[in-house]
Amino acid sequence: MAQTQTVNPYEYTNLGNQVQINPYVHTANDMFYQQQSNFPQPLQYHLYAPRGPERTKLDPHQRTIHGLFLPDNLREELQKKNEATLQSVPNIALPVVDVYHSLVPLDMTVNKSSSAFGFPSSVYKAWSNKDGKPYVLRRIEGFRLANEKHIMNVQRWKKILSGSIVTVHDAFTTTRFGDSSIIFVYDYHPCARTLHDEHFGGQSTRHLSQRNNHHQNASEAQIWNYMVQISTALKTIHAAGLAARLIDATKILITGKGRIRLNACSILDVLAPDQHASMLEYQLEDIHSLGRLVLSLACGGTGVLQNPKKGLEHVQRQYSAEFRAALNYLIVVPEQGQMKTIDEFISQYAYSHFAQSLDSAQLANDELESHLSRELENGRLVRLLTKINFIIERPEYEDQRAWSETGERYLLKLFRDYVFHSVDEHGHPAVDMAHVLACINKLDAGSDEKVMLVSRDEQNCFVASYKELKRHVDNAFNELCKPSSLALRR
Ligand SMILES: Nc1ncnc2c1ncn2[C@@H]1O[C@H](COP(=O)(O)OP(=O)(O)OP(=O)(O)O)[C@@H](O)[C@H]1O
Numbered sequence: 001m002a003q004t005q006t007v008n009p010y011e012y013t014n015l016g017n018q019v020q021i022n023p024y025v026h027t028a029n030d031m032f033y034q035q036q037s038n039f040p041q042p043l044q045y046h047l048y049a050p051r052g053p054e055r056t057k058l059d060p061h062q063r064t065i066h067g068l069f070l071p072d073n074l075r076e077e078l079q080k081k082n083e084a085t086l087q088s089v090p091n092i093a094l095p096v097v098d099v100y101h102s103l104v105p106l107d108m109t110v111n112k113s114s115s116a117f118g119f120p121s122s123v124y125k126a127w128s129n130k131d132g133k134p135y136v137l138r139r140i141e142g143f144r145l146a147n148e149k150h151i152m153n154v155q156r157w158k159k160i161l162s163g164s165i166v167t168v169h170d171a172f173t174t175t176r177f178g179d180s181s182i183i184f185v186y187d188y189h190p191c192a193r194t195l196h197d198e199h200f201g202g203q204s205t206r207h208l209s210q211r212n213n214h215h216q217n218a219s220e221a222q223i224w225n226y227m228v229q230i231s232t233a234l235k236t237i238h239a240a241g242l243a244a245r246l247i248d249a250t251k252i253l254i255t256g257k258g259r260i261r262l263n264a265c266s267i268l269d270v271l272a273p274d275q276h277a278s279m280l281e282y283q284l285e286d287i288h289s290l291g292r293l294v295l296s297l298a299c300g301g302t303g304v305l306q307n308p309k310k311g312l313e314h315v316q317r318q319y320s321a322e323f324r325a326a327l328n329y330l331i332v333v334p335e336q337g338q339m340k341t342i343d344e345f346i347s348q349y350a351y352s353h354f355a356q357s358l359d360s361a362q363l364a365n366d367e368l369e370s371h372l373s374r375e376l377e378n379g380r381l382v383r384l385l386t387k388i389n390f391i392i393e394r395p396e397y398e399d400q401r402a403w404s405e406t407g408e409r410y411l412l413k414l415f416r417d418y419v420f421h422s423v424d425e426h427g428h429p430a431v432d433m434a435h436v437l438a439c440i441n442k443l444d445a446g447s448d449e450k451v452m453l454v455s456r457d458e459q460n461c462f463v464a465s466y467k468e469l470k471r472h473v474d475n476a477f478n479e480l481c482k483p484s485s486l487a488l489r490r
Contacts, residue, residue, distance in 0.1 A: 068437065069378070070371055084190040085134055087125075095176040097183060100126035100137055112141075116251060116264070117271055119143050125188055134188040135169065138264060139181045143271065145173050150270050154184070157266035160240055164233035166253060166263045171270060184267055189255040194263075195226070195293075196249035200301050217300045220319055224350075225258050227294060227326065228357045231350055233262045234286055234342045243282030245269070247289035249296065280339070287340055291330030298327070325349060381440045384473070391476045392416055408472035411462060414453035415443075415469055446470040 069075070087104060094103035103124040112120035117140055124137045145151060157168040170185040199218050218226070230247065237244050245268040253263045277285075295311050296302045298319060304311035308331070315324055326349040334340050346354065392413045397403035405413065419439045422430040442449060446467040453462045 068374065068433075070375060074371065081190040085125075085188070094124070097126070097137065097174050097176045098172055099128050099130045100135065100185070101129060102127045103137070106136065116246060116248060117267055119271070136166075136186040136188045138184045138186065138267070139177065140184070140267065140271065141177070141181050142179050143182045144180050145182060145270075150273050151182075153269040153273060154266050156240065156242060157269070160236060160242070160265075162233055162236040163259075164229045164261055165236065165265060166261045168266045171266070182270065184264070184270075186263070189253060189261070192253040192255045194250050195252040195254060195260060195297075198254050199297060200249060218297045220298075220323055222258070223294060223297050224323070224353045225357060226252075226260055226297065227290070228350055228353050229260050230262065230290055230293075231342055231346050234283075234290070235346065237262075237265070238283050238286070238342055241279060242269070243279060244286050244289075245282055247286060247293055249293060249302065252293075283342070284334075284340060287330055287342060287345065288333070291327060291332075294327050294330060298323075322349075380444060381437070384440060384444050387473055387477045388412060388416060390480055391473070397480070409476050411453060411464055411469065412472055412476065414455060414462065415439075415451070415464075417456065418451060418453055442466045443470055443473070 070078075088102060089104050092104070094105075097103070103126045105122065105124055107121075107123040112122065114120050120141045122139045122141065124139070125134055126137050127134055151171050151173070154168060154171040158170070161167065166189065167187045168184065169187070171182065173180065173182050175181075199216065230252070234244060244262055244265060246264055247262070251262070251264045253261050255261055292305055292308075295308060295315070296304055298315050299311045304314075312327075312331075315327060319327075326345070329340070329345055329349055391409055392404055394404040395401070403409065419436055422432075422435070424430050439451075443466050448465050448467055450463050450465045451469075453464060455461070
């Protein structure tokens, strides 16, 4: 049997005369076709050392290295999301459907439940070859579309944009799975968990993206936060003349800390349109479904819906009067001729919690913006370093072998040595991030401060200001970017 050679991409130049692999070569297809053959290497979360004991009472001019980058937990969360987005499953026989390929099942349930839609359903992550982005496909298995008109109901959903709703993109029928299925296409939210898995637990290991079995009962503040977001979603949906028709803990996604979104919208409008009820009745049913969800969350499971009276007694004992009044409004069926609306619920019962939610969203936004502005600084430095690396030690430019070693480019090479290859008085490498950042920032700002650059053989010494060095970088980079004079001559 042929042996598979394991190659470390970082050592590919050491392969001598054997297979030459260049992992950095990109083909035009890479954007659309992720590699299916093997799992990606797990990301090395430890690459940045974790925060050590905090040094308190730093002087105003002192900063720790961690202060220059994203906080560890945010970085790790974003990396996990990237990893989940790129995750693929090798040797899995799933078809290409319409423009979607590289399907990865997100729902690993063996016995598929039909309770939500009346048909078993499966959920896949897939890549679109139209725009190269990941999407979620929800396949309703064994469904035959009786009337083409019904699938048009999705068009109205496509126009709905809300932070509390998973955006609907498309719906189409397919026989690519060997049966007649209908596919609904949604935004993909990496590492999303359902509200059911988070708070009712028990089955969370079913899903690829959810490896822990931890779940916890929701607190009153958390339930208010959910109520605010779901009523915001319902307000948008009802204002568009539609109804959610499915407010269920398994169909609400948690996509970030305290952030939830209504999932699987539009499906029942295609599968079961106009079931002898008016839109107003469906909208009223949305309000009652929200009430049932709140009751289940307050009592820690959907079992309470078998005996709501007992559940309400529990709420009476454990929850505030304000909470009980809101739940009462949602759950109690109005008398004949009376109507309830989500707007009325918001203005009469949830108003103060909307203000609170808005405030905490603003605070979270401020925090993210400050992290973003810090990363912007880092992005600026990376761009400058990239430019420098395009220039220094370039083996050849326009037939000139020594281009990068002569003139002002030579100074840039010495500057690179000064920034990265300094040694201390014992000859040990000076690995000092603060020195690197200070130098690159001064270069970017073009400061008048001067720096002494010494040749590697220590025979020559140059003094240049950061301002001059910055000009050298710009000149050399512009030279690289100009249309090739060789090409013009040919
Ligand atoms: N839009 C989405 N983005 C990211 N992940 C999603 C999305 N929709 C669903 N998922 C993932 O797929 C999993 C399965 O979703 P599904 O709606 O089938 O939930 P379920 O709990 O399995 O419900 P059911 O019991 O009806 O099958 C979810 O737990 C979630 O991790």
